[in-house]
Amino acid sequence: MSTIFSKIIAKEIPADIVYEDELCLAFKDINPTAPMHILLIPKKELLNLSDAEENDQALLGHMMIKTKEIAHSQGFEDYRVVTNNGAGAQQSVFHLHFHIIGGRSLNWPPG
Numbered sequence: 001m002s003t004i005f006s007k008i009i010a011k012e013i014p015a016d017i018v019y020e021d022e023l024c025l026a027f028k029d030i031n032p033t034a035p036m037h038i039l040l041i042p043k044k045e046l047l048n049l050s051d052a053e054e055n056d057q058a059l060l061g062h063m064m065i066k067t068k069e070i071a072h073s074q075g076f077e078d079y080r081v082v083t084n085n086g087a088g089a090q091q092s093v094f095h096l097h098f099h100i101i102g103g104r105s106l107n108w109p110p111g
């Protein structure tokens with residue numbers, strides 16, 4: 001089932017887009033938890049990381065490589081990439097997304 005992120009991909013609802021190519025889209029989180037809080041999503045509708053399969057390897061690799069470019073474009077060298085996989089892990093939007101977070105000191109482990 002499509003989510004609000006599909007509407008953002010289709011430009012049916014606005015988002016502050018910071019990067020886009022044929023495979024993925026990155027935009028600012030509407031409720032940022034840090035000075036930089038970007039969501040990087042595939043244009044392909046995958047529910048979450050568990051929904052990805054062998055034939056998604058190139059897509060996922062592409063997105064991981066792009067995190068650096070996206071963070072650098074926002075002025076940050078250090079950043080965290082995290083995905084919440086499933087409701088029990090606090091996933092609230094069921095379209096795969098990687099949070100790219102930075103711009104403040106980050107604690108570890110996350111809660």
Ligand code: 5GP
Nearest residue numbers: 004015027028029030031084090091092093
């Ligand atoms: P999750 O909890 O699923 O890991 O993360 C979903 C993220 O999507 C949250 O950080 C939330 O603030 C963000 N979000 C939800 N709806 C929208 C929206 O319509 N636009 C944007 N830019 N971010 C959204």
